[in-house]
Amino acid sequence: MRPLIVFGNPGDKRTGGIQQARQRLGQPPALIVPYAGLLEGRTLEELLAAQQRELPWAAAGTAPPLLRLDSPGGSFETEQALIALGSSEAGDVDDGLHPFGARPDPRPLGLAAAGRLKPQPGVLHHPSQWFRGYCRMLARLQREAADMFPQALWINDPAEIAAMTDKRRAQQILAGSGVPIPRPLEGGHGPADYASLREAMSMQRMHRIFIKLACGSAASGVIAYQINPTTGAEIAITTVGVEDYITRPPLYYNSGKLRRYTDTASISGIIDWLCRHGAYAEQWIPKTGPDGRSFDVRQLVVNGEACHAVARVSRTPITNLHLRSKRMSLAEAGLGEETRSRIRRTAEAALAAFPLSAIAGIDVLVSKNSQQPYVADVNPFGDLLYEVDYRGYGTYEWEMKVLAGPLKDGSP
Secondary structure (H helix, E strand, O other): OOEEEEOOOOOOHHHHHHHHHHHHHHOOOOOOEEEEHHHHOOOHHHHHHHOOOOHHHHOOOOOOEEEEEEOOOOHHHHHHHHHHOOOOOOOOOOOOOOOOOOOOOOOOOOHHHHOOOOOOOOOOHHHHHHHHHHHHHHHHHHHHHHOOOOEEEEEEHHHHHHHOOOOHHHHHHHHHHHOOOEEHHHHHHOOHHHHHHHHHHHHOOEEEEEEOOOOOOOOOOOOEEEEEOOOOOOOEHHHEEEEOOOOOOOEEEEEEEEHHHHHHHHEEEEEEEEHHOOOOEEEOOEEOOOOOOOOEEEEEEEOOOEEEEEHHHHEEOOOOHHHHOOOEEOOOOOHHHHHHHHHHHHHHHHHHHHOOEEEEEEEEEEEOOOOOEEEEHHHOOOOOOOOOOOOOOOOOOHHHHHHHHOOOOOOO
């Protein structure tokens, strides 16, 4: 069995869940490398040596380790450090993994300004600079790991994680692989601003769309937006809240609940801000579920096999579970076996479009009329699912069990 190194935040629900799963399966604990240490400038070699124990892969005959990248979310210190790493003042950095690294970030923060950021619940401090810093950290980890462990195997390749995290690039890859996705606005290049978005909607006769922050998660920066083609009246439903100031730019934050805007000034301000940081817009797929409610499916795929799945059912168009959507099995959501099978096959095809990655949570929409599944998102960290089993295993137990065998590239 290969040893497992996890890059994450020690003690959070994800790394804790992995360790608990390995203990229940009788596997040795994973070695947790904290993002905080990496972002303080310590090398991977230094952080591993700091564990102060014999490294199991140092023994003769031991297989090279598996390397797992977990979510960097949930820590303001990590967010702040990634924003700083994304600064133009960060020094010797590598933007090679950023899918759109040549595009400048709006109103970039210098190192000193990033250091002055304060933890404010839900505030989206600087999404595009955060993502640039994240891609730089991934590139550094990829390089250092290759130097230390030339035969190590990434569970999810860092370059593919960067591509999955950027919705613009992820949907390009899916479409190029023949995976059904909602029809993108403007070919998926991302709108430049509110005015160009409205123009593109009119040209494509697409009056109901979803607008998404390219690197957002947990419904941050998502807008369900519609225009009345006759009157021009508009409605935006989103988690984005706004605090306006007289002498400085507005502050945008994830309010943790859905808000409804109908005035052009508020809507255009939010959309312009999203577009500056990178946005993706796509057709709004009607997806009526039980009692007329909306739903989508989070389908986990591990090593090529669709496994755990949950339907997220809501009376609103945005279905994330933390917004008080209801969790259901796919059967409870009214999906027949044939449709469930199509969802599984579609999700497996989505992960197959990223051939160097073994785990992702695939968000699948099912069209109300045709029952056609469409992939809306590929989440490399989409396995934090509660109260759902597959063959008697929770998500982390199943992953650790599968990873103990050969992975999809045939490596032992």
